[in-house]
Amino acid sequence: MIVHTIFFYFFSVIAIFSSLMVITSRSTINSVFFLILDFISVGCLFIMVGAEFLGMILLIVYVGAVAVLFLFVVMMLNVAEQKQSWFIGRKSTHIPTGLIVSVLILLELLVVVGGWKYKQDLMSSSTLVMSNISNTHQLGLVMYTDYILYFQLAGVVLLLAMIGAILLTFRERVGVKKQSYLNQISRNPANAVELKEVESFKGVKIDD
Amino acid sequence: MIEYLQILGQEVYKIIFLLIPILVSVAMIVWLDRRVWGLVQKRRGPNVVGPFGLFQTLADALKYIFKEIIIPASANKVVFILAPIVTMTLALVAWAVIPMSENLVLSDINVGILYLFAVSSLGVYGIIMGGWASNSKYPFLGAIRSAAQMVSYEVSIGIIIINVLLCVGSLNLNDIVIAQKEMWYVIPLFPMFVIFFISALAETNRPPFDLPEAEAELVAGYQTEYSGMMYAMFWLGEYANILLMCAMGSILFLGGWLPIMDIFPLNLIPAPVWMISxxxxxxxxxALIKAIVPRYRYDQLMRLGWKVFLPFSLLYLILTSSFLFYFDKLPKVDF
Structure with missing residues (x-):
């Protein structure tokens, strides 16, 4: 058990340290790398409490896809290092917004932590947690049966976000030559090559 | 605490005896790759060092070790050095869950296939980090190409894995292998096997999808600025990843360590031999595909990933699940 505790503190110290580094480090790239470290250590914590499915999905979705896109964007935009510190100067305009968000998150955390005490009353499926089937099976049993509506709703919300992002950035370009694979494949010598009789000193006009 | 140290010692012993064969087989597989490549092109391939040139890779590795490691002045040094380490580590770490037989597996975890998928999706970091930290045009272009390519093909690999999982009903790799006792999944899910194979080629940046290191356009892609042992680590990591993809393919579709048929002379051959073969x-x-297929254009690569493989594997997923549901063949879980 003591080993378990040591590992717990190991991962949680890394998680807290790296999440502090995300907001304090000057270079944006380093922030993203620390964010990745944070995700990984939180994933390890999930695995330690037996939520192996959640831990792995966190790794696959957040580290494998979302953070790659973050890194991509940060590298492409070539964001310069921030000269002034994060709490003084022009950046301080972000503080009111940040405060509102963080107070909301704090309230939510309080609700969750408070609710944990009464979880026997709150969670109808808490009987499942007790049995000896694996975490993944438990999720599978309730995800598509009891919580199908919420699951689908989350999917629709994500789809809407995706469509919205595409709609915002979409612009139709005119005068662009597009390749049609069907036309390319179905070309043959008969319709691609044309023989022309060229009169001398007159040439021939080829339109492209 | 003492007990824990003992367990740790045993595990380290096991890990070393897993890693050494993998590293040796990576060296041999590089030789095999170059040899097959040579034979297809009517060359001899490496045949000088040792019998049949078997020690060619060792000679290469020695050469790399003795070469100087050059770090560009404008590079981000920490990330630059970290990149090959990340590639190599991730390529080796995944082998922990690959079952060579029912008991011969380092850690038989419940979510083995998710672990494999997660580790292979982290592989892109080594490449992005290397490309960005070099602070040079060609590596960066190569890294961007590779990131987009790997993220795109992971999606279809994920859906292919779901196809197999629907038939198995477990995320454990040994369960996946045992579920194929009646019939290897390559038969009912043959189109998925083909798509998995092609996606694995794209995922490991192998020809015809080696756009990230297209030598005609990008010198050597994200590896351009690397030299000596750091380059060799990228290279070893790449081949270890290729072997890993082959192992994944054989577990998901070719019945892992199961013999072809459970009859007398075949089931005498030990399970690891089947897995390795x-x-x-x-x-x-x-290796053959590297030799015989020309490189894709980048837009064709993206089109293949998103517009062909993704819809097709989704369609096949619906077909599989409908079939299993209609004929009541969905795997039963006993509690």
Missing amino acids: KILFLFLLF
């Missing part, structure tokens, strides 16, 4: 078979296909 299946990995080698898939690798031979990888």
Whole structure:
């Protein structure tokens, strides 16, 4: 058990340290790398409490896809290092917004932590947690049966976000030559090559 | 605490005896790759060092070790050095869950296939980090190409894995293998096997999808600025990843360590031999495809990933699940 505790503190110290580094480090790239470290250590914590499915999905979705896109964007935009510190100067305009968000998150955390005490009353499926089937099976049993509506709703919300992002950035370009694979494949010598009789000193006009 | 140290000692012992064969087989597989490549092109391939040139890779590795490591002045040094380490580590770490037989597996975890998928999706970091930290045009272009390519093909690999999982009903790799006792999944899910194979080629940046290191356009892609042992680590990591993809393919579709048929002379052959021969078979296909297929254009690559493989594997997923549901063949879980 003591080993378990040591590992717990190991991962949680890394998680807290790296999440502090995300907001304090000057270079944006380093922030993203620390964010990745944070995700990984939180994933390890999930695995330690037996939520192996959640831990792995966190790794696959957040580290494998979302953070790659973050890194991509940060590298492409070539964001310069921030000269002034994060709490003084022009950046301080972000503080009111940040405060509102963080107070909301704090309230939510309080609700969750408070609710944990009464979880026997709150969670109808808490009987499942007790049995000896694996975490993944438990999720599978309730995800598509009891919580199908919420699951689908989350999917629709994500789809809407995706469509919205595409709609915002979409612009139709005119005068662009597009390749049609069907036309390319179905070309043959008969319709691609044309023989022309060229009169001398007159040439021939080829339109492209 | 003492007990824990003892367990740790045993595990380290096991890990070393897993890693050494993998590193040796990576060296051999590089030789095999170059040899097959040579034979297809009517050359001899490496045949000088040792019998049949078997020690060619060792000679290369020695050469790399003695070369100087050059770090560009404008590079981000920490990330630059970290990149090959990340590539190599991730390529080796995934082998912890690959079952060579029912008991011969380092850690038989419940979510083995998710672990494999997660580790292979982290592989892109080594490449992005290397490309960005070099602070040079060609590596960066190569890294961007590779990131987009790997993220795109992971999606279809994920859906293919779901196809197999629907038939198995477990995320454990040994369960996946045992579920194929009646019939290897390559038969009912043959189109998925083909798509998995092609996606694995794209995922490991192998020809015809080696756009990230297209030598005609990008010098050597994200590896351009690397030299000496750091380059060799990228290279070893790449081949370890290829072997890993072959192992994944043989577990998901070719029945892992199961013999072809459970009859007398075949089931005498030990399970690891079957597993290794299946990995080698898939690798031979990888090597042949490198030799015979020309490189894709980048837009064709993206179109293939998003507009062909993704819809097709989704369609096949619906077909599989409908079939299993209608004929009541969904795997039963006993509690």
